[in-house]
Amino acid sequence: MIKSKKNIILLSIIFSSILSCNSFAKTQLLETHKFWKAYVSEINNNKTCFMTSEPINTVGKFDRDNRGKAYVFVTNIKGGSSHEVSVKAGFNFKNNNDVIFDVDNKKTKLFPVDDRAWSESSKVDRLLVQSMRKGKKLIISGKSSPGNTVVDTYSLSGFTKVLRVIDKQCS
Secondary structure, three states: OOOOHHHHHHHHHHHHHHHHOOOOOEEEEEEEEOOEEEEEEEEOOEEEEEEEEOOOEEEOOOOHHHOOOOEEEEEEEOOOOOOEEEEEOOOOEOOOOOEEEEEOOEEEEEEEEOOEEEOOOHHHHHHHHHHHHHOOEEEEEEEEOOOOEEEEEEEOOOHHHHHHHHHHHOO
């Protein structure tokens, strides 16, 4: 079951506004622990909590000056979804190519839409978060629209502590 377009569009708007610091989103850093940061954002009295991390290592043959920032997210929407996993690549993914989400050699395919990728369901999201809580390293690999393979490595150190923060704020 693929997430609805409405949720994808809503999350894209939220992340774009947060990352570009638009004035209509009130985003506050809640806590930082090791490689992870927790945030809360309010738009029109709708509260969203999310945690994010940036890659600690990137491998691939591509022009690094043409790539935007890469992030992995876990998002809770108060009164809505929880533990939704997504990736922002910093480049547009190649159409019809899977993005691989690999936690300590346990691989899951994500589906890409432009420069973002999601799992196929909230059930898969729960499994991904569970593996991230137990894991040490996350590797996300995908192909850019020109066909370059890009592999980002994330540390999962600090993940569980920061997850508790967003769960408390947006449960």
